[in-house]
Amino acid sequence: xxxxxxxxxCPNCKQPNCFNDYYYNTGEExxxxxxCGYYVSMFIKESSREKNLSDLVExxxxxxxxxxxYGTGRARCKGAINWSEGTFKTKEDFLWMVENLSVEVEExxxxxxxxxxIIVTDVIRQRKLSKxxxxxxx
Ligand SMILES: [Zn+2]
Numbered sequence: 001x002x003x004x005x006x007x008x009x010c011p012n013c014k015q016p017n018c019f020n021d022y023y024y025n026t027g028e029e030x031x032x033x034x035x036c037g038y039y040v041s042m043f044i045k046e047s048s049r050e051k052n053l054s055d056l057v058e059x060x061x062x063x064x065x066x067x068x069x070y071g072t073g074r075a076r077c078k079g080a081i082n083w084s085e086g087t088f089k090t091k092e093d094f095l096w097m098v099e100n101l102s103v104e105v106e107e108x109x110x111x112x113x114x115x116x117x118i119i120v121t122d123v124i125r126q127r128k129l130s131k132x133x134x135x136x137x138x
Contacts, residue, residue, distance in 0.1 A: 037072030
């Protein structure tokens with residue numbers, strides 16, 4: 001299955017790094033912004049894959065739209081080369097992730113679009129610093 005990858009201006013944060021992967025044989029696509037977490041995907045449901053493209057109706061598509069997310073994060077585990085990425089739809093999603101962070105996660109970089117600016121936070125480092133500050137104060 002072939003696709004065309006483009007970098008476009010993000011409809012949410014207006015940064016130029018928004019990733020669009022368009023599958024020209026099926027019309028499926030995914031758009032994801034590494035700066036704010038904007039995410040839109042349109043894929044044909046597995047149960048509809050046997051249909052002709054021209055016979056597809058709206059209910060044959062799985063559409064996910066996260067137009068104004070809380071942010072996006074990328075994490076890397078100890079010894080790993082690859083990063084895992086994902087959008088935090090809400091603040092609760094982000095807090096859940098931080099609370100349930102595996103000890104194996106060595107780096108967690110969170111990027112958010114707040115008041116017209118991109119704010120990037122190194123969560124693990126910030127957490128270590130706050131522990132150090134607490135230990136100095138006590
Ligand atoms: Zn964006």
